[in-house]
Amino acid sequence: MVKATRMPRNEAGIETALGVLKQRFGERLNTGQAIREQHGHTTTWIETQAPDAVVFARDTGEVAEIVKVCAAHKVPVIAYGTGTSLEGHVNAPAGGVCIDLMEMNKVLAVHGEDLDCVVQPGVTREALNTHLRDKGLFFPIDPGANASLGGMAATRASGTNAVRYGTMKDNVIALEAVMADGTVIRTGKRAKKSSAGYDLTRLLVGSEGTLGVITEITLRLQGIPEAIRAARCSFPSVDAACRAVMATIQYGVPVARIELLDEMCVKAANAYSKLDLPETPLLLLEFHGSEAGVAEQAETFASIAEEVGGNGFAATSSTEERNRLWKARHDMYWACLQLRPGAKGIATDVCVPISRLAECVGAAQAKAEELGLLAPIVGHVGDGNFHCSMLIDMDVPHEVEMAETYIAWLNELAISMDGTCTGEHGVGQGKRPYVVRELGEAVRFMGAVKAALDPDNILNPGKIIAE
DSSP: OBOOOOOOOOHHHHHHHHHHHHHHHGGGEEOOHHHHHHTTOOSSSBOOOOOSEEEEOOSHHHHHHHHHHHHHTTOOEEEESSSOOSSSTTOOBTBOEEEEOTTOOOEEEEEGGGTEEEEOTTOBHHHHHHHHGGGTEEOOOOOSSOOBHHHHHHTTOOOTTHHHHOOHHHHEEEEEEEOTTSOEEEOOOSOSOOOSSSOHHHHHTTSTTSSOEEEEEEEEOEEOOSEEEEEEEEOSSHHHHHHHHHHHHHTTOOEEEEEEEOHHHHHHHHHHHTOOOOSSOEEEEEEEEOHHHHHHHHHHHHHHHHHTTOEEEEEEOOHHHHHHHHHHHHTHHHHHHTTSTTOEEEEEEEEOOGGGHHHHHHHHHHHHHHHTOOOOEEEEGGGTEEEEEEEEOTTOHHHHHHHHHHHHHHHHHHHHTTOBSOSSSOOTTTTHHHHHHHHTTHHHHHHHHHHHHOTTOOBSTTSSSOO
C-alpha cells in the first residue's frame, strides 16, 4: 500500500471523548480492531488509517451529540457512508471517531409535484430509485457503485448520466448539516432557486466532510422518460471514438450517457459479462425522450460515428438488453481485474475540456505503454472525464513506483490542458498534492474557509488541503 501522511494525535482528548461517548451510546460505540479497520479501508491503494472508535448514529440529534463531545476535547470526526471512495477519504490520520451514517437510511419525503425528495444520508442511490419507481420518478446521478447519497453529496459525485443531468452539485437543492461545534444548520429551502445569502449548499457539496457532517439532503428528481434507447458502436481506435464524442456534444445531441471502453476493457467485459462485442474501442450510449426523439438522436449519432470510421452500430429499446450492457459497464472494475489475476486495480481519474479529450486519452495510453503498465481506460467521455485502472502487483516496489509516476504525470497533463486532477473521485488524501498545482492561490482562501468553520481542524482532517 502507498503510505499515508500521519498527523499528531490528541491521546488524552481521544481517551476522554471515548469514555463520554461509551456512556452515552453503549454497544453502538465499537472499538474492535476489525470494524475500525473496515471504516478506514476503502477501494484504494492508500494504507488504512483506522479511527479509534466507530459510532453508529441514528438521527441528526445523535450526530450533533457526537460532534459536540469531540469538539469539546478536540478529537477528529470522520463521517462514513458505504466506503466506496477511492482517495483515502475516510482515513483517520490523527485517529478519532468515525460516525457511521448507514442507519440513517430513511426517505423522509417525496414531493412528486415539485420533482424533489428529502432523504437521510445513509439512503443509497439504488434504494432511492427503488422507492421512486412506482411514482414515475428517478434520481439520475449514477457513479456506478451503490454509494450513499450523503457520501455522494460530500464528494460531489458524478457518473454515467452526468452529460445530461449534471453532477451532485446540480441536483442538491438544500442540506442539513452538523457543523464543527455541533450546531445543526439548514442551507436552504425547497425552492428551485434563491438569492438569499451565501450558497452554503454548494460549499458543503464536495467538501468531503471537512466543513460539516451532512445529515439530510433535498434532491432534484426527474420523470422517468417515455422512451429509453441504448446503443453501442465500435471504432478502429480510441482517437476515432473520442472524435465521435466531441462531434456528438458539439452538434448538441442530448445524449443521456456516452461511455468509452478501450480495447482492453472490451476484452475484459466479454470475458466477465459473457458478451460478444468486437474487441476494439467501444462507445456505449443511452438516449432519453419521446419515441420519435430517441430514434432521431440514435440516427444522428450513427451518422456522426460513420464519418469517423465507426462500425457495428446497434440500438435497442429492450430493457433487458439495455440493463445487460450497463451492468457490464458498471462491473468494469471487477472485469479488468481478470486481465491480470492477483493484481490490485488502482483507479485514477482526470477530466479535460472536450476539445482536448482525444489528445489526453491518446497520451495516457502511450505513457502507460512506455512504462509497461497494464492500464485499461474507461470514461464518462461526454464530460471529458476518463478513468485509468492500473493493474499492479503491490508486492513489487518497482511496479508501485511506476504507478505513482503515471498518476502524477496524468494529473499534471490534465491540469496543463486546463483540466482537473479529479473529475469525480474527489481529493481525499490521494489527490491532495495536485490541488495547489491546479488552483494556485485559491487554495489559501479554501484554507481560510476551513479555519473559520472548523478552527480546531476536527472535521475529517488531512483531506483536500494541506494543514
